[in-house]
Amino acid sequence: MSDWGAEDQRILRSLRAVDEPTEQDRGRVAARLEAELSISLGLGATLVGLATTSTSVAGATAANVATTAASVASAPSTGGTLGLLGLAKWSVAVVAVGAAGWVASTWSERSVDTPDPSSVAPSAPRTTSAPPLRPTPRDARTKDAPPELEQPALTPPTLTSPAPTPESETTASRRTATRAPTSAPSKTFGLEDELALIGDAQKALAKNDATRALTLLERHAHDYPRGTLQLERSGLLAIASCQSGRTTEGRARATRFLSAHANSPLAARIRKSCGLAE
Amino acid sequence: MVTPGDCLPSTAELLPREPVPEFAALYAQYFPFVWRMARRLGVQANALDDVCQEVFVVVHRRLDDFEGRSSLKSWIFGILHNVVLVHRRKLRRKSPETLDPESSFEPDLLPDSGYDPHERASWAEEARLAQSALAELDEDKRTVLVLVELEGMTAPEVAEALGVNVNTTSARLRAARKQFAAWVTRYRARERWRTP
Numbered sequence: 001m002s003d004w005g006a007e008d009q010r011i012l013r014s015l016r017a018v019d020e021p022t023e024q025d026r027g028r029v030a031a032r033l034e035a036e037l038s039i040s041l042g043l044g045a046t047l048v049g050l051a052t053t054s055t056s057v058a059g060a061t062a063a064n065v066a067t068t069a070a071s072v073a074s075a076p077s078t079g080g081t082l083g084l085l086g087l088a089k090w091s092v093a094v095v096a097v098g099a100a101g102w103v104a105s106t107w108s109e110r111s112v113d114t115p116d117p118s119s120v121a122p123s124a125p126r127t128t129s130a131p132p133l134r135p136t137p138r139d140a141r142t143k144d145a146p147p148e149l150e151q152p153a154l155t156p157p158t159l160t161s162p163a164p165t166p167e168s169e170t171t172a173s174r175r176t177a178t179r180a181p182t183s184a185p186s187k188t189f190g191l192e193d194e195l196a197l198i199g200d201a202q203k204a205l206a207k208n209d210a211t212r213a214l215t216l217l218e219r220h221a222h223d224y225p226r227g228t229l230q231l232e233r234s235g236l237l238a239i240a241s242c243q244s245g246r247t248t249e250g251r252a253r254a255t256r257f258l259s260a261h262a263n264s265p266l267a268a269r270i271r272k273s274c275g276l277a278e
Numbered sequence: 279m280v281t282p283g284d285c286l287p288s289t290a291e292l293l294p295r296e297p298v299p300e301f302a303a304l305y306a307q308y309f310p311f312v313w314r315m316a317r318r319l320g321v322q323a324n325a326l327d328d329v330c331q332e333v334f335v336v337v338h339r340r341l342d343d344f345e346g347r348s349s350l351k352s353w354i355f356g357i358l359h360n361v362v363l364v365h366r367r368k369l370r371r372k373s374p375e376t377l378d379p380e381s382s383f384e385p386d387l388l389p390d391s392g393y394d395p396h397e398r399a400s401w402a403e404e405a406r407l408a409q410s411a412l413a414e415l416d417e418d419k420r421t422v423l424v425l426v427e428l429e430g431m432t433a434p435e436v437a438e439a440l441g442v443n444v445n446t447t448s449a450r451l452r453a454a455r456k457q458f459a460a461w462v463t464r465y466r467a468r469e470r471w472r473t474p
Binding site: 007008011016021025029 | 301309310313314326330368412427428456458
């Protein structure tokens with residue numbers, strides 16, 4: 001019978017590097033969290049703060065900053081708290097690399113080349129209907145025991161997940177990391193502006209000011225036709241149209257959105273706003 | 279029956295209290311862990327963003343509840359585990375054939391820097407071998423083995439995260455190691471037979 005040995009351990013540990021996220025993965029999820037939670041993880045603010053100077057950061061310098069910061073950001077999680085400084089450095093790295101066209105090409109590709117995710121993409125994990133899972137008894141758990149998901153609490157994100165990412169797209173994004181810089185779109189560093197517009201539209205909707213929401217969303221469509229948050233825009237446009245009384249237009253938008261993104265976290269809100277059945 | 283509560287107090291006593299970082303710092307520190315473990319729990323690439331986002335949404339909402347009685351890592355993994363289970367349930371409803379944890383390994387994800395071709399080929403081969411061996415394990419064993427061997431968690435931490443008894447966790451770990459090693463041995467034997 002085989003016993004656990006050094007070779008087995010080495011083989012298993014060969015997987016350590018396989019599942020490591022890229023800086024793009026980290027930045028993408030951070031941006032989504034900032035949008036959903038209306039918080040700053042340092043990314044948005046840093047992007048804005050450095051956007052004006054980033055163009056002066058040339059390739060080699062950018063790469064150096066990125067390398068330094070990446071090493072900070074990838075410090076072993078058991079090595080202590082990374083701290084805001086580390087996050088800030090990492091953010092600088094993202095911007096710096098972005099200046100070299102890395103982030104630029106990836107983000108623009110994500111927007112431009114996004115295939116219809118409905119055919120392949122599973123949905124966001126949040127759901128409005130699934131009962132809480134109880135894989136193990138937790139009645140006696142302490143307060144710090146991992147909390148179970150309480151579905152109702154998961155549903156009200158003001159700004160919910162962007163497009164589910166199709167497999168090929170994700171892979172493509174990763175591959176892009178090693179790709180030579182292409183043309184950097186002028187709106188690369190507009191994520192903060194995108195967030196502000198979509199966030200304001202969301203707030204307007206919450207105040208039943210659908211007209212203002214429509215204005216903001218149309219401005220977003222004009223300024224960022226292929227923006228990172230275009231999926232949010234599409235969903236919110238459907239809601240805003242229906243809320244503002246433009247029911248026919250709103251329902252058409254809702255139907256289009258739901259046919260492509262039936263499992264979007266926005267789907268339930270859209271159906272409700274536009275009076276569509278499940 | 280032993281409930282999680284039976285083992286948690288003693289487990290908690292073993293763990294030093296750690297300060298709870300701000301959410302931003304926590305994200306910086308634990309995002310790679312969450313991402314890796316989501317992958318290792320079989321979340322496909324097209325859903326990773328959603329799953330990781332959801333985990334941190336829950337972490338953000340519950341952070342004030344965290345009192346340092348368990349390790350942050352195990353607390354966060356517990357959240358991830360639940361999020362992944364919900365995600366799977368959704369997938370299963372939608373299309374059962376997409377639920378294939380064994381297909382979660384993607385050669386495309388192998389990083390390709392820092393290795394010469396031979397070294398890389400050898401390493402990639404070992405990674406594939408490891409993935410295949412892991413796929414042979416049932417999920418309980420696989421999860422414990424990965425958390426301990428790849429993430430450096432202790433058995434009490436894993437027990438805490440999964441809400442199971444420490445003894446159960448240790449037994450799963452022993453069984454997982456044994457099964458993994460046996461699979462590797464069989465694989466090596468087959469290889470020798472094929473290429474005398």
